[in-house]
Amino acid sequence: MDFPEELKYSKEHIWVRMEGNRAVIGITDYAQQELGLITAVELPGTGDDLEQDDSFGSIEARKTVADLYAPFSGPVLEVNEELQVTPELVNDDPYDGGWLVTVGIADPEELNSLMSVEDYMDYVEEHEE
Known part of the structure; x- marks a missing residue:
């Protein structure tokens, strides 16, 4: 499995790539492997507001x-x-090609909940046992 070091991660297997005051979001390699072949993706529209969690x-x-x-x-800035x-x-x-959305960061403090x-x-390893 691939976990790029420059990204941040959530317990819900979402990765976050910071780009100034916005971030690109996607699902991790672990999550896509666990799901298997993905057949459809439902995403919000540009301009929709996301709420943490x-x-x-x-x-x-x-x-x-x-x-x-x-x-x-x-x-949501881009889909x-x-x-x-x-x-x-x-x-x-x-x-890269499978990113989901780009989102503006409303409260930078919320980023503190993300993992290195x-x-x-370690989290993935614990939950695979």
Whole structure:
């Protein structure tokens, strides 16, 4: 499994790439492997407001549907429209082509709840046992 060091991670298996006062969000390599082949992605619209820990969409795989939970609050600035046509991009390239949304950061303090790559790897290891 691949966990880029420059990213931050949530307990809901969401990665966050900081870009100034905004962040790109996606699901981790671990999450996409656990889900299996992704067949559909439901995302919010540009301009929608996310609230930390609230569901903002879902990912559908062959045998399950998983909710996506916001790692922090803020407005949706951009949505990866390619996922509507090719949702399997999340499987093929979860950290680049398979990103989900770009979100403005409403409260920088909320970012303190995110984990470093080391903490996330420990978290995954604990929950696989």
